[in-house]
Amino acid sequence: QSALTQPASVSGSPGQSITISCTGTSRDVGAYDHVSWYQQHPRKAPKLMIYDVSNRPSGISSRFSGSKSGYTASLTIAGLQAEDEADYYCFSYTTSTTYVFGTGTRVTVL
Amino acid sequence: QVQLVESGGGVVQPGRSLRLSCVASQFTFTHSPMHWVRQAPDKGLEWLTVISSDGTKQDYADSVEGRFTVSRDNSRNTLFLQMNSLRPEDTAVYYCAREGHYSASSWGFFDFWGQGTLVTVSS
Numbered sequence: 001q002s003a004l005t006q007p008a009s010v011s012g013s014p015g016q017s018i019t020i021s022c023t024g025t026s027r028d029v030g031a032y033d034h035v036s037w038y039q040q041h042p043r044k045a046p047k048l049m050i051y052d053v054s055n056r057p058s059g060i061s062s063r064f065s066g067s068k069s070g071y072t073a074s075l076t077i078a079g080l081q082a083e084d085e086a087d088y089y090c091f092s093y094t095t096s097t098t099y100v101f102g103t104g105t106r107v108t109v110l
Numbered sequence: 111q112v113q114l115v116e117s118g119g120g121v122v123q124p125g126r127s128l129r130l131s132c133v134a135s136q137f138t139f140t141h142s143p144m145h146w147v148r149q150a151p152d153k154g155l156e157w158l159t160v161i162s163s164d165g166t167k168q169d170y171a172d173s174v175e176g177r178f179t180v181s182r183d184n185s186r187n188t189l190f191l192q193m194n195s196l197r198p199e200d201t202a203v204y205y206c207a208r209e210g211h212y213s214a215s216s217w218g219f220f221d222f223w224g225q226g227t228l229v230t231v232s233s
Contacts, residue, residue, distance in 0.1 A: 001172050003154070034218035038155070045205060045226060046147075046155065051212075051219040089155050093218040098169050099145075104154040 004029060004090055004102035011108040012080045020105045022073040022090030028100055030071040034093035037066060037075045041086045049088075050075060077107070085109045112137045112222040114206050119227030122196055132189040132206030132224055139187040140164070143209040145220065146180060146191050148202035156202075160209070161189070196231045203228050 038046035050066035090102035203226040210221035
């Protein structure tokens with residue numbers, strides 16, 4: 001159950017777009033479309049941003065989008081805003097009927 | 111609004127046990143698989159365990175299998191995590207989370223989280 005691999009940090013200027021990758025294996029990201037993304041601000045509980053690879057829950061800005069190709073899922077934030085500065089985690093179901101988080105990415109708005 | 115409220119955290123010595131609770135409200139608890147997730151200080155999120163909606167099936171991360179046990183009391187809308195043989199590396203904020211299940215093919219994500227309860231394992 002190794003954690004999915006994410007870049008430690010990604011940064012961008014306000015208004016820019018950034019993409020966070022989440023690389024797994026044939027036993028998790030590559031096996032199912034049960035990939036979700038969470039945003040976590042300091043000292044807060046995580047918040048669901050994307051589920052089932054590319055679906056946005058009600059109330060989540062359309063600036064957030066998700067995709068997947070092979071063993072890598074991606075979260076794109078368009079029109080970066082100051083409030084997007086947070087930690088982001090991907091999450092996937094696995095063939096062992098367990099689940100695994102990504103290593104986490106710190107997004108900084110310059 | 112869905113509410114999940116964890117309790118039971120605190121300071122415990124290595125080797126001892128602790129039981130966490132998570133009381134759910136404002137949704138049909140018996141319909142939802144439930145999970146526990148933890149986050150060590152300044153570290154990432156770690157999935158720990160899931161229990162099916164009827165409590166008959168559980169799965170665990172390797173890091174806690176054999177030491178932690180998840181259970182639920184659907185009559186009291188409460189989720190539990192029994193933690194035995196605690197180690198310093200179990201120090202973390204522990205979250206309960208509801209698994210979203212929007213359709214037969216849409217599941218395996220967390221649509222609601224509790225606020226977390228801190229467990230500190232230290233002598």
